Amino acid sequence: MAKIVVLGAGISGNTAAMYSKALAHKNDEVIVISPNSKWNWIPSNIWVGVGLMTGKQVTFELAPICKKKGITFHQAKAISLNPEGSAEDSQPFVTIEYTSSAKKGEVEKIHYDYLINATGPKLNFDATEGLGPEKNSHSVCTYGHAEDASRYLTESIERMKKGEKQNILIGTGHGMCTCQGAAFEYIFNVEYMLRKHKVRDKANLTWISNEYELGDFGMGGMHIKRGGYVTHSKVFTESLYAERGINWIKRAHVKSVDKDKTNFETLEGEAKTFDHDFAMLLPPFTGVPIKAFDKSNKDITNVLFAANGMMKVDADYTQKPYEEWKASDWPSNYQSPFYSNVFAVGIAFAPPHPISKPMFSPNGTPIYPTPPRTGMPSGVMGREVAYSIRDMIRGAEKPTHSASMAKMGAACIASAGSGIFDGTAASMTLYPIVPDFEEFKEYGRDIDMTFGEIGLAGHWIKYILHHVFLYKAKGNPFWRLIPE
Numbered sequence: 001m002a003k004i005v006v007l008g009a010g011i012s013g014n015t016a017a018m019y020s021k022a023l024a025h026k027n028d029e030v031i032v033i034s035p036n037s038k039w040n041w042i043p044s045n046i047w048v049g050v051g052l053m054t055g056k057q058v059t060f061e062l063a064p065i066c067k068k069k070g071i072t073f074h075q076a077k078a079i080s081l082n083p084e085g086s087a088e089d090s091q092p093f094v095t096i097e098y099t100s101s102a103k104k105g106e107v108e109k110i111h112y113d114y115l116i117n118a119t120g121p122k123l124n125f126d127a128t129e130g131l132g133p134e135k136n137s138h139s140v141c142t143y144g145h146a147e148d149a150s151r152y153l154t155e156s157i158e159r160m161k162k163g164e165k166q167n168i169l170i171g172t173g174h175g176m177c178t179c180q181g182a183a184f185e186y187i188f189n190v191e192y193m194l195r196k197h198k199v200r201d202k203a204n205l206t207w208i209s210n211e212y213e214l215g216d217f218g219m220g221g222m223h224i225k226r227g228g229y230v231t232h233s234k235v236f237t238e239s240l241y242a243e244r245g246i247n248w249i250k251r252a253h254v255k256s257v258d259k260d261k262t263n264f265e266t267l268e269g270e271a272k273t274f275d276h277d278f279a280m281l282l283p284p285f286t287g288v289p290i291k292a293f294d295k296s297n298k299d300i301t302n303v304l305f306a307a308n309g310m311m312k313v314d315a316d317y318t319q320k321p322y323e324e325w326k327a328s329d330w331p332s333n334y335q336s337p338f339y340s341n342v343f344a345v346g347i348a349f350a351p352p353h354p355i356s357k358p359m360f361s362p363n364g365t366p367i368y369p370t371p372p373r374t375g376m377p378s379g380v381m382g383r384e385v386a387y388s389i390r391d392m393i394r395g396a397e398k399p400t401h402s403a404s405m406a407k408m409g410a411a412c413i414a415s416a417g418s419g420i421f422d423g424t425a426a427s428m429t430l431y432p433i434v435p436d437f438e439e440f441k442e443y444g445r446d447i448d449m450t451f452g453e454i455g456l457a458g459h460w461i462k463y464i465l466h467h468v469f470l471y472k473a474k475g476n477p478f479w480r481l482i483p484e
């Protein structure tokens with residue numbers, strides 16, 4: 001009998017757990033540990049943030065679903081990891097602290113044969129003074145944040161209806177943010193709502209980002225095929241912003257957020273300020289803080305995890321100049337190089353290097369996007385790791401399945417307004433996610449498989465996917481037929 005413990009029940013963790021259970025021998029046990037009682041389809045938080053959906057529509061309770069699937073669920077957070085066990089306990093274990101009201105604060109050791117770390121990001125609002133929903137800006141990273149953002153946006157719209165002008169700022173709240181795509185979707189959905197409420201002329205809508213050029217998205221931008229010609233995502237994105245009258249500030253590191261002011265530094269080193277009435281600024285991500293100890297109780301956190309708190313896996317983490325990194329540096333099977341029964345998937349694994357070129361202001365402030373880890377690759381990693389573990393339980397010496405982001409394509413559908421007849425979404429496919437300039441010398445990607453288009457059909461697909469992925473995440477009949 002093998003015990004597979006999955007830390008996290010987001011896109012990658014839930015996928016890993018469901019596949020692990022589906023592939024397991026009947027005596028194997030799958031345990032999921034997650035501090036939230038609910039699963040959240042995070043991509044639809046954008047619609048919660050503009051009041052088009054409720055938190056309830058983008059979540060479901062995990063405990064009954066796990067029970068139905070025969071998965072043990074603990075509502076708790078992992079606080080430390082002992083991959084060698086301890087002096088008194090020879091089996092590897094993870095220490096968890098319960099967050100459920102019934103057992104809040106209780107600490108327990110959970111033993112494992114295989115561990116999948118799928119803890120996602122820590123939303124690091126503290127990196128920027130005044131940033132975040134508890135301080136002076138809003139977020140759509142969780143459904144709770146998105147519900148709050150929607151309330152404040154509604155108030156702002158009400159003021160516009162009374163004739164007041166409003167300055168709305170949306171984008172990234174730090175020079176080292178990722179997830180520009182989510183902020184992009186939010187600003188376009190806000191723009192759509194302002195038009196719906198007939199107050200568009202009352203809003204100065206401005207985008208702020210750490211990207212060197214619009215359309216970088218942490219992937220160093222991309223060349224896309226569109227209407228028979230090849231264009232750069234910068235042109236595609238700038239024309240979308242221009243068409244909707246959205247101003248933009250790029251190459252910006254937000255230094256602090258006051259109640260009605262955002263203070264930022266530009267790549268040229270200038271200190272600037274933007275007066276805002278409403279600001280939705282995404283935080284930078286780090287890994288979720290989990291300590292690690294060896295058998296003698298020595299702290300090995302810095303061995304297992306990179307400086308950003310994300311877990312090291314089978315990537316090449318050698319420090320090298322930006323120009324020298326290769327697609328093959330990216331991980332393939334997500335196994336820890338130190339403990340063969342430990343894996344990290346989704347946002348929890350440490351990327352080996354940035355994809356967008358690192359840029360620094362004259363003051364030495366880094367201002368560039370960190371690599372994105374979107375839902376589709378996160379789910380695929382969870383699935384492939386589950387297959388590898390199944391094979392390792394059956395005797396394979398090493399992981400049998402791989403899911404390198406340098407060999408994987410992705411489809412992204414970015415909502416730009418949600419309406420059955422007048423909604424739009426920018427649909428993009430790219431291959432591979434991490435550019436490979438050895439194989440695709442000109443653009444780093446296969447130009448025949450990298451395209452972008454905007455239209456109503458994209459919105460319908462995005463809306464259908466919302467329902468399809470909730471269906472799949474609940475493990476309803478034939479869930480495995482739905483791709484990640």
Ligand SMILES: Cc1cc2nc3c(=O)[nH]c(=O)nc-3n(C[C@H](O)[C@H](O)[C@H](O)COP(=O)(O)OP(=O)(O)OC[C@H]3O[C@@H](n4cnc5c(N)ncnc54)[C@H](O)[C@@H]3O)c2cc1C
Nearest residue numbers: 008009010011012042043078119120182346347373374375
């Ligand atoms: C607003 C927004 C919109 C997005 N839109 C899209 C989109 O349209 N398409 C797309 O592909 N991607 C999108 N993304 C990105 C996508 O949501 C992520 O790629 C995906 O959620 C990553 O999955 P994950 O499993 O790594 O992390 P998550 O989904 O964040 O899951 C992490 C899990 O770990 C749990 N956890 C946290 N701490 C601990 C701990 N100490 N112990 C145990 N468990 C812990 C959390 O509670 C959670 O269950 C969006 C992101 C945001 C923020």
